[in-house]
Amino acid sequence: MLGNFVYSNPTRLCFGEGSLDRLKGELENYGGRVMLVYGGGSIKKNGIYDKVTAILKDCGKTVFEDAGVMPNPTVEKLYEGCRIARENEVDLILAVGGGSVCDYSKAVSVSAYCEEDPWDKYYLRMEEPDNKIIPVGCVLTMVGTGSEMNGGSVITNHETKLKIGHVFGDNVFPKFSILDPTFTYTLPKYQMTAGFFDIMNHITEQYFSDTDDSTSDYVMEGLMRSLIHSSRIAVKEPENYEARSNIMWTATWALNTFVAMGKTTDWMVHMIGHAVGAYTNATHGMALAAVALPYYRKICPYGLEKFKRFAVNVWDVRPEGRTDEEIAAAGLSAMEDWMKEIGLVMKISELGATEDMIEGIADATFINSGGYKELTRDEVIDILKESM
């Protein structure tokens, strides 16, 4: 049953090859001082930096650069970004990159004028902004996080070993996002496939919950089927526009709040994955991939009907002559085959996790209660050990 909710998503998406041409029109809606946020410099190699700065110059904007946003943006980097934004009184934050750059830009947008430590206010205490918010626009170069059309913002505090995501309201969503699938062509395969699993896991985190009949679940089955189909093509042909465009679109809709409407959601794979990431600095999607199957196999008996449905509707498992448990298991095996086929990391040990980290990772794991089984600390340890 669909629970009560308010749905509002004001982000404008400009989608398709050449959609960067629309950036100029978007920039006209903002003042002259633009903070250009990007990561490690890949946008300089693939030419996107030159294209974006040419458009900014053409629009007469004064640009303040904030480069070097790392894959798991740190709280120290956030403080630096706030200083740049505030000191230069920027009118717009333009994020050019993947989910980390977008997440970070939203963090700066709510934090620059925050009168206390934004880590405490927004991440530890999860409060909502009551200060000036700087508008954010995105030029996406990597898919997976959905950050281009939501309020999600994950920041890592290495000192306290905490990686926390705050999901802000629609006043913090990017005002616009430019989505050109060809911008994702040059991404290394490791990052590309990590993004694919991030998308899949965003969907499963929202799918594996509740026992009712909900339209959202049917939509998610469609999104998963599309992702599975296109990801198999994309790993073989990274420049297959059809596959990359479908994946880019699926990624956005997997986590722009739509499929969560009326649903309880889980996010336990993300909670464990974030803890793994805080200890190993693993690529987000790979940390999720390495813990997802042990987690789902652990909770499967508690949500058997849904795991059966997942097997049949998403993986085309034929139910005839099988027990419920066998059908559900066959679905997870099909997912495992797909994960190996596209080249995901299946063990946290491959991501640098060691036996002596397990207790610490378990302690750093927030336990959610939205899924089919609220995990105990021992169960988290089991899952981590199964992934060694």
Added chain:
Amino acid sequence: MLGNFVYSNPTRLCFGEGSLDRLKGELENYGGRVMLVYGGGSIKKNGIYDKVTAILKDCGKTVFEDAGVMPNPTVEKLYEGCRIARENEVDLILAVGGGSVCDYSKAVSVSAYCEEDPWDKYYLRMEEPDNKIIPVGCVLTMVGTGSEMNGGSVITNHETKLKIGHVFGDNVFPKFSILDPTFTYTLPKYQMTAGFFDIMNHITEQYFSDTDDSTSDYVMEGLMRSLIHSSRIAVKEPENYEARSNIMWTATWALNTFVAMGKTTDWMVHMIGHAVGAYTNATHGMALAAVALPYYRKICPYGLEKFKRFAVNVWDVRPEGRTDEEIAAAGLSAMEDWMKEIGLVMKISELGATEDMIEGIADATFINSGGYKELTRDEVIDILKESM
């Protein structure tokens, strides 16, 4: 392959039982003069009128009523609404009703300050508004059209026998819509099931086009599966909240522009249905139901792959041991069984169409080219005759 597009949908949706409680908060964003638009008075019988007017009074609004919006709103009614809106300088148009009331309210919103005949400008010439637009909010009491979250506005001119829909841009979308599934409980079964087919047909109009692989098609398969499942429950148990809420949500997403992104769309069933409606004043969804199957059977050979996919992915037709044509036909037969099961009208003759109208209906039918086969006039006549 996903074509290029801009997606923007700023309508805020307040969904669920009791969501009318959110109307007060929404009204606070607008001035004190509210035009209250509704239809034939069913909202007075079911108590929604009293609830809405109590909230308006509580907010201190001055209310200008515009009642009597008919199922296919006429151009004469539009002129009357424009006069009411303009003379009273209303700040907000509050539509309380189904698709016709919402469509009509959007027509008034762009037409009240239009300096020429709005029928000519918006419907015959399909121009975009360049005058003041009055904001619209909706309280939905009937599902099907998706008008609560899109720019669609269909107006009928009986004098010229034309029923034309203009799809306006996001500046004309309702600012907010209140969606309470329990408000749909009291709808007579005929209107309810007509709405169900309207939803289904909105999806099939967007599904049956193109030969590429598109995420939108996978999402539409999910929406159709959900609709089929819930509609079967709702016809037996009209007050089944789970079913009615899923249908209400599916209706919104079937036609809020999302699933059309990157797609060519067809709309030929609507074109024929509109022409039938102009001649018979048939309920919109029933006119669609009566012509859909003859149309799809006619174009099936030209889009065989997609009709096969429809059969397998939407209707669970098993493909083994059947030819492509047999699989596709089995899908349409399954749809026919479902249509009869929920009690739809299958013939235009049951809607008041007579043999002598057929030539006229064919002449009044706009021919689109987005589907698998651009119909000839003779083919439109064949379809109409098959529905007699």
